[in-house]
Amino acid sequence: MVAMPSAKRPAEPFTPLHFQLVLLRRMADHNPGLVEDARRGLGASVAEMREANKRWQAMLHAPRGRGAASRYRSVLGAPESTLTRKVGDLDCEAWLFPVPLWPDLRLEVLLAPNGAVWNEWLIRAPGVPGPDLRTLEDLTPWSCTVDEAARAFAPARPLQGTAPTRWGLSFTAPDAAGARREVVAEFTWGLLQRTAVSG
Structure with missing residues (x-):
């Protein structure tokens, strides 16, 4: 009797934890020690960090994948706050998402007037003083x-x-x-x- 192949388990949802592992994976080339400490603090293994990055890259390059804006919403939920940023003559919308690894920072996703994502990076949270950079x-x-x-x-x-x-x-x-x-x-x-x- 031929065994039937088992049904493939659906992948677990891609969560804010996985997204933080993606951030760390991109930083590991420069600061492996800091990344190692942060990864352990999240309770994740090296293999889990690699797998999270692999899944994120697959989402980015999927032929029928979500647009960047909807991808961030599906992974991170609703923005903590929404701001208007002036870029040249254009009024753009900025979505800010908390990043528990860095409580004083926020992920800013900047959207063009047509809804396309122009930029995505970490910024200081509104109202939080930044570092004193002199030397x-x-x-x-x-x-x-x-x-x-x-x-x-x-x-x-x-x-x-x-x-x-x-x-x-x-x-x-x-x-x-x-x-x-x-x-x-x-x-x-x-x-x-x-x-x-x-x-």
Whole structure:
């Protein structure tokens, strides 16, 4: 008698926990120690982090997948708050979602007037004071967001990211002795990962 193949179990829902593992997976190349501590804090294994990232990538590239905006809503639920952001002459809608790994940050999903997602990254939560960024020594991994570094060390020049969800900034900042140094800062999902210093 031939055994019938067992029915494939439906995949468990993709939850905010899985999304946080996706964020961590993208940061692991730069800060494996920080990622390891955060992953353990979430109670997830390395295999679970890899699987979450694999499922997220499959959702991104599915031929009939949800649009980016509806994908975020299905995974993260309704936004905690909605703001209007001015981009050039356009009024865009920004959805803010909490990220328990970083209680002082929010995931900002920026939508164009036609509903397409223009940008998605971590920002400081409204009303929460940002870090006091004065010197190179203040630029530690995970200490600040793209916009915070750009404001603190203006004028900063945006750089092409090395991969999706990655950004770069080039600026001048003083070291502890007061000498001005040329800095390239790298960010993943909008959060500082590392800096390279010259000059």
